[in-house]
Amino acid sequence: MASTDSSDFSVSSVSSASARSFLFVLGSSRPDGNTEALARAAAENLPADSTQRWVDLAKLPLPDFQDGRHETGEWPVSDSEALLQEATMAATDVVLASPLYWYSLSAQTKRYLDYWSGWLGAPGLDFKEHMAGRTLWAVSVMSADDEAVADGMVTTLNNTAAYMGMRFGGVLFGNGSRPGQVQNDLRALERAETFFRGAAPLARFPRESVGAAR
Numbered sequence: 001m002a003s004t005d006s007s008d009f010s011v012s013s014v015s016s017a018s019a020r021s022f023l024f025v026l027g028s029s030r031p032d033g034n035t036e037a038l039a040r041a042a043a044e045n046l047p048a049d050s051t052q053r054w055v056d057l058a059k060l061p062l063p064d065f066q067d068g069r070h071e072t073g074e075w076p077v078s079d080s081e082a083l084l085q086e087a088t089m090a091a092t093d094v095v096l097a098s099p100l101y102w103y104s105l106s107a108q109t110k111r112y113l114d115y116w117s118g119w120l121g122a123p124g125l126d127f128k129e130h131m132a133g134r135t136l137w138a139v140s141v142m143s144a145d146d147e148a149v150a151d152g153m154v155t156t157l158n159n160t161a162a163y164m165g166m167r168f169g170g171v172l173f174g175n176g177s178r179p180g181q182v183q184n185d186l187r188a189l190e191r192a193e194t195f196f197r198g199a200a201p202l203a204r205f206p207r208e209s210v211g212a213a214r
């Protein structure tokens with residue numbers, strides 16, 4: 001069984017050079033929602049020697065990202081940003097647990113990814129080089145029955161991973177609206193048992209291009 005660290009503020013240890021450390025980033029607008037429940041079900045089946053750490057974006061609020069990439073001067077880094085940056089860079093595997101909101105990521109999750117753009121240009125961080133080869137996963141619950149309506153979220157995450165030179169393990173989808181309803185989605189719970197054992201190939205843009213300049 002993987003060791004668990006559910007604190008928002010503590011640091012997980014990595015037990016060996018090959019062990020994996022999973023960072024679960026909760027992005028719902030309510031506590032104890034369906035997406036977290038499905039993510040926790042999947043986390044019960046992590047590789048044996050891996051560690052897990054959970055952060056809840058609702059408890060680590062980030063202001064809207066200010067794009068200062070092309071300006072000089074230093075930006076103040078809030079405690080929440082510093083913690084999320086450290087946790088992200090410590091993880092071999094980043095799992096975005098975002099409900100489907102308007103056919104895409106929740107605003108909280110999207111804002112966290114916007115901060116990645118700031119970290120890309122932070123002096124001395126080498127964020128992109130550091131994250132390359134690591135793996136992006138996602139878990140998402142929606143009220144719609146047809147997962148195809150979430151193809152925009154899948155495309156967003158695949159292309160994000162491709163830009164970052166990361167692997168992409170895909171999205172574990174579940175169905176539910178009221179909190180707890182995802183427990184009725186037996187297909188999702190079954191897929192949760194093997195989700196993190198699935199293939200996570202290096203992500204590629206649709207036409208294998210290198211990606212546009214930003």
Ligand SMILES: Cc1cc2nc3c(=O)[nH]c(=O)nc-3n(C[C@H](O)[C@H](O)[C@H](O)COP(=O)(O)O)c2cc1C
Nearest residue numbers: 028033034035099100101102103142143144176177
């Ligand atoms: C702002 C908002 C937008 C939503 N957009 C969608 C949507 O586009 N498609 C959908 O199927 N469900 C949508 N839902 C329903 C949620 O995905 C669903 O209730 C899900 O269970 C919420 O996850 P949570 O329990 O982890 O918070 C939306 C809910 C909210 C609050």
